[in-house]
Amino acid sequence: MSKNIYNEFQIKELEKNPNVLNASERSISYSPKFKIKAVKDYQAGKAPSQIFLEQGFDLDMIGKKQPKTCLRRWRNTYERFGEEGFLTERRGKGSTGRPSTKELSVEEKLKKAEAKIKFLEAENDPLKKARRVREAGVEKETILTASEKFALIEKTIRVHQLHNAVSYLCELAGVSRSGYYDWVKAAPLRAQRDEQDELDVALIRKIFISKREKVGALQIKMIMENDYSACMNHKKIRRLMSKYNLITKIRQANPYRKIAKATQEHRTCPNLLNRDFNQSVPGKVLLTDITYLYYGKGQKAYLSCVKDGATTEILAYNLSTSLEMDIVYRTLTKLKEAVDGQFHQGAILHSDQGMHYTHPRFQSEVKKLGLIQSMSRKGNCWDNAPMESFFGHFKDLAEYKSYDNLQDVKREVDRVIGEYNHDRYQYGLNKMTPVQYRSHLLAA
Known part of the structure; x- marks a missing residue:
């Protein structure tokens, strides 16, 4: 297993190489054909780095020590089992040459049990939070957005160090694994947008406070255009108001309205407007x-x-x-x-x-x-x-x-x-x- 941690972009780039079966955050699975060829080229005198470069690998991405480490392991397998060692079952005697699983110590068993408990907690927690199970006192269900679910999964993996549970957590939360990795990859863009949001919300907050917190997105948009010569989409204003908790104070319905009775002398008049209130003539x-x-x-x-x-x-x-x-x-x-x-x-x-x-x-x-x-x-x-x-x-x-x-x-x-x-x-x-x-x- 590599000491490098590959992001989603790097994983996709690696999997484009025909010599790679699949890639994950911490490992790359190479094809048996490439392993056999690499060993033979190495025996012919080529350097490990040269072999990988000729097959389209980016050493800066996979790590400059990776070719030498892989060749050492593959060469041992080839010397012990020949080409069959790469073509048969990867576990047991036909393995790639990695050290076999040894008997775990008591301390290691405890750590493994602790990791399992964390995983069980993690598999329940995202599902509960993503679906917002209705509890007593909650009148309606709150549905998390995909972005909120991705953030929840990332936090769970980071806190519990469950890097191999991405697919499972995504399945529980009802989102795709590729979508999660795209979200992780877009972290710099989100950080950049957050910085811009901090700048944009300053004027929105200024107008909102100056109007005693009693204006909505459309009002703020018009005030910005007329009083500050600034232009911003009302949907963005609404998003920023929601993001920064700028909640407009709204009226509550009056449950009681007193109605006075008219006398017999009172006379009603016909409805001449029929809701045609705006006739485009002031005072009419x-x-x-x-x-x-x-x-x-x-x-x-x-x-x-x-x-x-x-x-x-x-x-x-x-x-x-x-x-x-x-x-x-x-x-x-x-x-x-x-x-x-x-x-x-x-x-x-x-x-x-x-x-x-x-x-x-x-x-x-x-x-x-x-x-x-x-x-x-x-x-x-x-x-x-x-x-x-x-x-x-x-x-x-x-x-x-x-x-x-x-x-x-x-x-x-x-x-x-x-x-x-x-x-x-x-x-x-x-x-x-x-x-x-x-x-x-x-x-x-």
Whole structure:
């Protein structure tokens, strides 16, 4: 057995030589024909290294001492058994000349038994980890990638020194032996990629932290392109975020939503949009709704907003601690101020069938502004999906829950909506912010 340790690339190169039957990490099996020829050439006066070189062997790969060692062993076999010694059973009297197995000492037997125990532990451990046997308290099975399985096999072999168990461990883990050796061979490339990942994740982490850990891969990509003139594939950003555990804070579903009953005087309006929210004209489709904001120690505030369906810009909003009708009246007043009273001809104000929007006075105020009122179908949140989507994003971005007073909550609302309108790039807006996209549409 050679003292050299061959990697997968070297093993493949060795096995291309017709004089090699097979190769492994620590040994090379030469063909009987080559052994016989090598012995005869040696007897004819050729040097061992010359014999190997003429047969296409790279001495730097197999080791410069390897030809001399092999020839010494093969010559002894040839002198004892002749050519038949290479052509018959490799074990017993027709062996290659290697020392026969001697009686093991007690210490050697103990070491062999210990190695066997390690092997038995290894054959169970990768299978258990690779398949992630479901245990109590684990709700779903986690499947390791092929790369993770290869890393597990390599670690098991390295820790327990089980270099002859590669095929068995690969079989247990459900991966190919050649794939494992390809993975081992690619270690320098992985190290190089890890170095590059360290450089690339620096900017991702900077943006992620600056946005209070509330942006995903697409948002980071657009911020990089617009604010840092850097380009990176969103799939790579997502991979690096996963690799470096940059987990975006997401909202939790609110299990309870209070629904107020309308009086008989309340009247609904037909759904004029039919989910055609974006008509590519700023100010033509206006969406409105109210959401709950819980802050402090069980305190509650309500946020009423109006969103432009074409640009997704929040045109007006009002924060209140009461659900009285005044919250929507103030929102309408702020909407009128935002557009200087110049509404788009035929502009539609769309909402759900909440009590505020079916109220006779509210409907009267909407008509005074020259707006046409539209409503979602009953119990169908998809009919006002863009507004629901904004509230979801808002609750991801805003950090109002820890505040104890309404003024702090209001400042946080102002900050988040201002950032949403002016700084939050959106793929659906050609990677522009809502304000930029409004200017773009008006210019077009």
